[in-house]
Amino acid sequence: MQFYEHTLDNGLKIVVELNSSVYSVAAGFFVRTGSRDETPEVSGVSHFLEHMAFKGNDKYSADDVNRIFDEIGANYNASTGEEVTMYYASVLPEYLDKTLELLTVLMQPSLAQEDFDMEKNVILEEIGMYDDQPAFTTYDNLMATHFANHPLGKSVLGTRESITALTSEQMRAYHADRYKAGNITLAVTGNTDFDTLIKLIEKHCSSIPAGTCDRDLPDVFATEKTEMITRESSVQQHVMQMGQAPKGKDSLRFAAELLGIVVGDDSGSRLFWDVVDPGHADSAELSYNEYDGAGTWMTYLSCAPEDVAANIARMKTVFEEVNKNGITAEELEQAKNKVASRIVLRGERPMGRLSSLGSNWVYRKEYCSVADDLKTVRAVSLQDIDALLKQFPMRLITTVGVGPLQELSLN
Amino acid sequence: MATQQFESFSLGNGLRVIVQPMSAVQSAALTLMLPGGSIYDIPGKFGTGAILAEMIPRGAGQFSARELSSAMDNLGLQRGVSGGVGYITVSAATTADRLMDAIPLIATMVLQPHLAEDQFEPAQELVLQGLHALEDEPKQRLGHYLRACSYAAPWSNPAEGILADVESIQLADVVNHHKSLILPNETVLGIAGNVDVPAVKEALTAALGDWQAGDLPALVTGGTDASPKHVEHDSTQTHIGVAWETVPYRHERYFEAWATVSLLSGGMSSRLFTEVREKRGLCYEISASINTQRDQARVFAYAGTTNERAQETLDVMVAEIRRVHEGITTDELDRCKARAKSTLIMQQESTMSRSSSLARDTLHLGRVMPMEELRSKIDALTVDQVRDFALEFASEKMALVTIGPQQLDPSCINSVSVAS
Numbered sequence: 001m002q003f004y005e006h007t008l009d010n011g012l013k014i015v016v017e018l019n020s021s022v023y024s025v026a027a028g029f030f031v032r033t034g035s036r037d038e039t040p041e042v043s044g045v046s047h048f049l050e051h052m053a054f055k056g057n058d059k060y061s062a063d064d065v066n067r068i069f070d071e072i073g074a075n076y077n078a079s080t081g082e083e084v085t086m087y088y089a090s091v092l093p094e095y096l097d098k099t100l101e102l103l104t105v106l107m108q109p110s111l112a113q114e115d116f117d118m119e120k121n122v123i124l125e126e127i128g129m130y131d132d133q134p135a136f137t138t139y140d141n142l143m144a145t146h147f148a149n150h151p152l153g154k155s156v157l158g159t160r161e162s163i164t165a166l167t168s169e170q171m172r173a174y175h176a177d178r179y180k181a182g183n184i185t186l187a188v189t190g191n192t193d194f195d196t197l198i199k200l201i202e203k204h205c206s207s208i209p210a211g212t213c214d215r216d217l218p219d220v221f222a223t224e225k226t227e228m229i230t231r232e233s234s235v236q237q238h239v240m241q242m243g244q245a246p247k248g249k250d251s252l253r254f255a256a257e258l259l260g261i262v263v264g265d266d267s268g269s270r271l272f273w274d275v276v277d278p279g280h281a282d283s284a285e286l287s288y289n290e291y292d293g294a295g296t297w298m299t300y301l302s303c304a305p306e307d308v309a310a311n312i313a314r315m316k317t318v319f320e321e322v323n324k325n326g327i328t329a330e331e332l333e334q335a336k337n338k339v340a341s342r343i344v345l346r347g348e349r350p351m352g353r354l355s356s357l358g359s360n361w362v363y364r365k366e367y368c369s370v371a372d373d374l375k376t377v378r379a380v381s382l383q384d385i386d387a388l389l390k391q392f393p394m395r396l397i398t399t400v401g402v403g404p405l406q407e408l409s410l411n
Numbered sequence: 412m413a414t415q416q417f418e419s420f421s422l423g424n425g426l427r428v429i430v431q432p433m434s435a436v437q438s439a440a441l442t443l444m445l446p447g448g449s450i451y452d453i454p455g456k457f458g459t460g461a462i463l464a465e466m467i468p469r470g471a472g473q474f475s476a477r478e479l480s481s482a483m484d485n486l487g488l489q490r491g492v493s494g495g496v497g498y499i500t501v502s503a504a505t506t507a508d509r510l511m512d513a514i515p516l517i518a519t520m521v522l523q524p525h526l527a528e529d530q531f532e533p534a535q536e537l538v539l540q541g542l543h544a545l546e547d548e549p550k551q552r553l554g555h556y557l558r559a560c561s562y563a564a565p566w567s568n569p570a571e572g573i574l575a576d577v578e579s580i581q582l583a584d585v586v587n588h589h590k591s592l593i594l595p596n597e598t599v600l601g602i603a604g605n606v607d608v609p610a611v612k613e614a615l616t617a618a619l620g621d622w623q624a625g626d627l628p629a630l631v632t633g634g635t636d637a638s639p640k641h642v643e644h645d646s647t648q649t650h651i652g653v654a655w656e657t658v659p660y661r662h663e664r665y666f667e668a669w670a671t672v673s674l675l676s677g678g679m680s681s682r683l684f685t686e687v688r689e690k691r692g693l694c695y696e697i698s699a700s701i702n703t704q705r706d707q708a709r710v711f712a713y714a715g716t717t718n719e720r721a722q723e724t725l726d727v728m729v730a731e732i733r734r735v736h737e738g739i740t741t742d743e744l745d746r747c748k749a750r751a752k753s754t755l756i757m758q759q760e761s762t763m764s765r766s767s768s769l770a771r772d773t774l775h776l777g778r779v780m781p782m783e784e785l786r787s788k789i790d791a792l793t794v795d796q797v798r799d800f801a802l803e804f805a806s807e808k809m810a811l812v813t814i815g816p817q818q819l820d821p822s823c824i825n826s827v828s829v830a831s
Contacts, residue, residue: 021435024757054679062689063680070678070746073753092753121692128717129695131647134547233645235546268480277469277476279536282544302544334484341487341505345438349760403547 003367004194006201010210011182014201015361017189017353017369025096025190026350028088029103030358032185033178035158036082036151036292037215044158045166045174047080048123052171053087053106054078055115060105062115072098075351078106082143082152083292084362090351093191097200104204107179116168124164127157134231135300138238138402141229142298146242146398148223151216152294181205182212187358190350217293220244226399230406236282237305237403239312241396245288245295248363252391253290254376255384256297260288261335262327263318263394264299268334270318275301281311286319286394292363297394305404312410319394326386336377343373415759417769417779418608422616424624425596429769429779430611431603433762439604440504440762441514442770445521447499447592449568450630456580458538458572459588464494465534466526466585467501472519476530479520488513496558496570497704498774499593504763507605511614518618526589531582542574549644549814550715553652558702560640561654561709561810564633596624601769604762639811639821649721649815651714653729653824655806657701659708660775666788667800668701672710673747674735674797675699680746686731687714693724699732705775722819729809729823736801739794748789755782 004016034046055062069076069089076089087106091099130136140155147153158166186205188197222244246252264271264286275284281303289296303311346352347370356373360366368376401408419429452459470476483490490503503517545551559567602611657668675683676699683697699712712732716724758764759782772779807826813819 022760024753024760063685066679066685066689067746070680071742071749073749073751075754075757090757092756118690118692122688122695125648125693125716126695128647129715132549132650132715235543236540268484273477276537277533279533279540282537282540303540304543330481334481337485337487338489341438341489341509344506345489345504345763348436348438348762349757 001369002194003369005367006198008181008202008206010206010208011180011212012205012208013185013361015185015187015357015367016194016197017357018192018194019189019350020191022191022350023092024090024350025093025188025192026088026090026354027096027099027103027186027188028086028354028358029107030185030187030362031085031179032083032183032215032362033085034081034083035154035156037178038154038174042166042170042174043154043162044123044156045171046085047156047158048119048163048166049171049175050078050080050085050087051119051123052111052116053109055109055112055119057105057108057110060102065102065105068098068102074099080156082154082156084359086358088351088354090190096192096197100200100204104208107184107208111168111172111175113168116171120163124160127160127163130157134234134236134238134402135302137229138240138400141227141402142240142242142398142400145225145227145400146222146296147220150218150220152220152291177213179208180211180213181208182210184208185358185361187354187361189353189357215292220294222397224397226408226410228401228405228407230404231402232404234403236302237308237401237405239301239308239399239401239408241299242398243297243394243396245297245392246290246388247293247295248290250295252384252388253288253295255380255388256288256295256392258332258335258339258377258380259327259385259388260286260297261338262331263322265338270322271315274318275311275314280307280314284311284315297392297396299396308401308405308408312408319396323389323393323395326382326389329382332380332382332385336380339377340374343370343377415782419773419779420612422595422620424620424622426619426622427599427773428615429599429601429773430606430608431765431769432606432608433604433759433765436605436762437506438504438762439507439510439602439606440502440766441510441517442601442766443501443517443521444498444599444770444774445501445593446597446627447588448495448497449570449572450497450565451588451592451628452565452568452572454631454633456576456584457568458577459580459584460499461494461538461570461572462534462577462580463585463588464492464499465537466530467492467499467520467524469530469534470525470527472523474519479516482516483513486513486516494570496566496568502763502767510604510606511610514614515618521593522619522622524589526582526586528582531585535577535580538572538577539574541571542577545571549646549648549650550713552642553650553713553812553814554711556636556640556642556812557652557654557711557810559636560638560812561635562707563635565630566704566707567635591625591628594625594627595619595622597627599770599773601766601773603765603769639813639824641818642812642814643816644814646815647717648715649718649813649817649819651716651721651725651728651819652812653712653732654709654810657708657710657804659706660703661705664800666792667796668708668804670744670747670792670797671735671801672699672701673751674739674743675732676712677747678750682731682735683712683728687724687727691723691727693720693727697728703775718816721813721815721817725819726823732809733805736798736805739798741794744792744794744797748792751789752786755785
């Protein structure tokens with residue numbers, strides 16, 4: 001594995017990890033923009049814009065973009081989150097030239113009115129689709145409640161109302177502001193050589209306009225609140241809870257990831273043995289999530305409505321026990337083994353490495369090879385876990401439920 | 412590109428093993444496909460296989476459930492046991508150096524599960540919870556109904572069971588399911604990764620050599636549920652499923668079937684995506700794929716759309732399916748081929764996906780199809796072949812299932828005469 005970094009004259013940051021033992025190459029633009037960067041008037045624009053990117057420009061129509069990606073056998077897509085919008089493709093190395101050209105087209109779409117009007121329907125359908133997934137509804141409302149009055153509380157999809165009211169002029173203004181080269185990182189992983197690659201990148205990506213933009217990183221004052229969204233026709237109850245955890249740049253994040261696995265992994269964790277294994281719930285999990293200037297502990301519980309109170313109490317007992325007495329050396333070692341094998345397996349495919357390479361650069365301007373990641377995980381000690389628990393105990397202050405229950409008492 | 416090498420062998424009890432050594436990777440993965448899926452569930456006891464899959468990891472041999480889980484976690488073993496329609500599948504992956512230690516643990520789990528009284532109720536409860544959760548997920552439920560309306564029993568038996576039956580299943584049923592079905596001579600094991608074949612063979616012989624062969628019971632056959640079917644549900648979208656018959660993987664014309672479905676739904680330039688989503692903005696999600704059993708197969712197509720646009724979505728979707736034989740171009744077929752070939756090559760980067768292909772090929776074809784053979788079969792496809800297949804296998808009456816607030820007019824699923 002070889003790592004390179006480079007910056008084009010327009011400010012586009014490039015990070016590359018070469019690996020000659022794989023068959024494919026993956027490339028992805030990581031645009032540092034998402035729902036947290038939106039004003040309320042344009043709620044959902046980042047995600048809508050991600051769809052519009054595939055509608056092409058003067059040279060390539062929407063049909064051309066999809067057709068050519070398919071012609072070269074690309075595995076390609078895009079995703080939008082609270083903080084990053086990502087566009088990626090993995091291909092066989094001989095198609096890298098075309099791939100970089102098309103990915104760059106996605107960065108500079110025409111945003112034609114006709115396409116905008118048609119795609120609006122698709123976005124409204126996507127909102128409808130997630131509406132039928134209770135776990136998603138729970139998550140969306142949990143973020144909005146926990147991060148009330150904070151940018152991270154904004155919905156990625158937006159609402160039917162905000163999408164219906166959105167204009168193409170607003171989208172163009174947002175695009176011009178956020179899709180500047182200085183706000184974008186291009187990550188490339190897999191089988192190619194650096195000299196060829198950099199020439200291709202210069203050829204295609206120099207057209208992205210120069211410039212940078214800012215992001216507010218206000219402190220989080222999380223809301224201590226319980227909110228129930230009643231759906232009488234639902235069978236199961238979904239409950240998610242959230243509390244504060246290390247921020248994305250905090251070195252305690254590795255300890256947090258391991259503690260999340262010990263306490264809340266989907267199998268073999270404390271929650272698994274106390275709640276799922278006995279058949280009390282079909283899911284009871286806890287995970288650590290890192291953000292730009294924030295971090296969360298997040299739990300998910302899915303069970304029969306009449307069992308919710310007892311299960312929340314069981315989960316609380318687990319958290320309080322860990323907050324008080326920490327975890328054992330054996331538990332930590334098992335979590336390290338789990339994480340290590342996940343890192344190795346994911347790292348074997350260029351697509352698996354792409355997200356890690358790009359995210360590390362966007363969030364922290366750092367490069368971590370698979371070997372670096374394994375070393376970091378191995379180095380986490382019980383003292384680190386204790387320090388973490390002291391600073392960020394698992395105290396879940398925000399609760400959102402979706403399902404038949406009208407109220408939930410947490411005491 | 413490096414040519415693939417496989418080694419296949421059988422243990423004395425008939426267990427078929429296929430190993431693909433992959434020297435460029437650090438990991439190794441295995442896929443063990445055990446007979447015991449829902450096709451063997453007895454009517455009135457639908458869900459027996461699902462409970463067995465849930466109970467298999469709950470203690471085995473000298474290990475309690477926690478000890479077994481702990482021992483596997485210590486090896487960093489990512490694993491899952493899932494009850495399907497035809498098989499119960501055990502999949503596992505870790506770094507290659509640890510696979511040898513994992514094999515005896517997996518063998519103990521599969522051959523000597525405790526299936527203990529105190530574990531039965533929690534396992535049964537979890538299968539019930541899964542079924543309750545399904546009630547709230549219209550898209551998942553749709554798959555369940557579409558299967559029942561397009562396959563005859565036992566191929567329509569739901570892998571996840573049914574509520575009324577699961578409650579009446581006894582531990583003895585589960586024990587019997589394990590005893591009568593988990594047989595080496597009907598099982599295949601695929602292993603892919605940075606492994607040494609003689610060492611794997613030795614470890615497997617020691618761990619699985621004493622497993623006793625036997626005969627599988629006869630399948631209980633039955634009918635197909637009536638279609639069109641509408642299930643009323645208080646959902647935002649109407650979920651639409653359409654199914655029709657096609658040829659299975661082992662059929663000589665399978666690749667023509669694959670190309671037909673790929674024209675409809677392979678990539679974002681495919682016909683359903685273009686016509687239903689891109690040109691009309693009718694839905695976010697639309698797809699079609701082949702569901703293949705060993706001797707029969709169906710195409711399942713899905714779209715989810717808001718209720719007021721559901722009728723148009725269904726009509727446009729079915730019209731596109733009906734006219735798939737029209738106007739096929741070489742370029743269009745070439746795109747399908749390019750996608751398939753690149754997927755095939757990239758699959759070589761994943762031990763998990765290779766091990767499952769090894770097992771699946773062996774079950775369906777009795778051998779592993781080498782990548783070169785697959786490539787040449789895909790390359791050899793012509794527009795004429797695909798068009799002829801689409802015409803010959805056009806369905807007279809498709810199965811239709813909808814879930815949502817309102818029933819749709821189903822008349823489009825009945826065949827109009829197809830002009831060639």
